[in-house]
Amino acid sequence: MTRTFKSLFWGSCVALAAGCAIGKSESFIFTTDMPSNFTYEAVAQYAPVKGETCTVKKPDVGYNQRWRLEFREKYKPDSEIPIYRTVEGCRLVIYRVELDIYAAYGEDRGDFGSDTAVIVVREQLEEHQKRTFDTAGESAINGQCQWFFRTQGPKRRLSKSLICKKVDAQGMVTKGRPVGAYTLDQLPGKTVKLNIKLADEERPAIxxxxxxxxxxxxxxxxxxxxxxxxxxxxxxxxxxxxxMPDGKQCSIYPGCTE
Structure with a gap:
C-alpha cells in the first residue's frame, strides 16, 4: 500500500510556488528522501534580527511560514525556505524549522503515524555542533523510523505508531530525534536533506x-x-x-494467517 501527500506553502510570500522570487543568498532548499508512504510538514520559525527592536502583531502569520500537507495527493519534496523576511516592516531571521514526519499504514484518514525532526539555526555554533556540506552544497540529516503496533477497540483493530530516531555518522541509530544544526552563514544557496529509512522490523507498542x-x-x-x-x-x-486496517480478520502479524 502506498499513500502520498502534497506540501503547500503559505505566508507573506504566498506566490512562492508560482514563482515568487527569493534570491539564493536569502534562502536554502529543504528536501527529503523518504519511503513512498511518508511525507512531512515543515514550519519555519522566525524572530527579529539581532539589534531590531520591532515586533510583529500577528506571530502565527508573521513569525512562521508553513508548508502544509494534504493526504492522498502527490507532493514535491523540495521547499525553498527564506532565511530572512520582512513582515510589517520588521526584519526577521530564521532560527528553527520544525519538521513533522508522517507515514500512512492504511486507507482510512486516521491510519497514519507521526514523529518529529528539527533544523536549528544560530549565528554561531561550536565547530563540533555544526553540520557540514559536501562539494555539491548538500548536507544530510539522517534518521530511522520504526513502526510499533497494537490493537484497539472492541474488534481489536490493529493500529500503529511511528517513532523516529537520529542516525549518527557511523550509521548507528541513537537516542533523540533527527536533528541538524547550522549557522546563518552556512545556509544561503545550500540544500539540507532529511534522509529517512524505515526499520525492517516492527515491534509491539506495549x-x-x-x-x-x-x-x-x-x-x-x-x-x-x-x-x-x-x-x-x-x-x-x-x-x-x-x-487489520483493511478489515481482514487475522491470527498472526504481519502475515495474517499462519
Whole structure:
C-alpha cells in the first residue's frame, strides 16, 4: 500500500510556488528522501534580527511560514525556505524549522503515524555542533523510523505508531530525534536533506501483549476478547484474532494467517 501527500506553502510570500522570487543568498532548499508512504510538514520559525527592536502583531502569520500537507495527493519534496523576511516592516531571521514526519499504514484518514525532526539555526555554533556540506552544497540529516503496533477497540483493530530516531555518522541509530544544526552563514544557496529509512522490523507498542512466534507475532487473549488491555500475564497459549486496517480478520502479524 502506498499513500502520498502534497506540501503547500503559505505566508507573506504566498506566490512562492508560482514563482515568487527569493534570491539564493536569502534562502536554502529543504528536501527529503523518504519511503513512498511518508511525507512531512515543515514550519519555519522566525524572530527579529539581532539589534531590531520591532515586533510583529500577528506571530502565527508573521513569525512562521508553513508548508502544509494534504493526504492522498502527490507532493514535491523540495521547499525553498527564506532565511530572512520582512513582515510589517520588521526584519526577521530564521532560527528553527520544525519538521513533522508522517507515514500512512492504511486507507482510512486516521491510519497514519507521526514523529518529529528539527533544523536549528544560530549565528554561531561550536565547530563540533555544526553540520557540514559536501562539494555539491548538500548536507544530510539522517534518521530511522520504526513502526510499533497494537490493537484497539472492541474488534481489536490493529493500529500503529511511528517513532523516529537520529542516525549518527557511523550509521548507528541513537537516542533523540533527527536533528541538524547550522549557522546563518552556512545556509544561503545550500540544500539540507532529511534522509529517512524505515526499520525492517516492527515491534509491539506495549510490552507483554504479543508473543513472538515463527512467522510473526500472536496477540494474547487476556481475560477475554473484550479485555482491552489483554496482557499475557504468563499465558502464552491462548491467543485472539485481530483485524487489520483493511478489515481482514487475522491470527498472526504481519502475515495474517499462519
Amino acid at each position: 510490552g507483554d501483549t504479543w508473543v513472538k512466534v515463527p512467522g510473526g507475532w500472536k496477540r494474547c487473549m487476556g481475560k477475554s476478547f473484550e479485555d482491552q488491555y489483554a496482557f499475557c500475564f504468563g499465558n502464552y497459549k491462548d491467543f485472539s484474532t485481530f483485524r
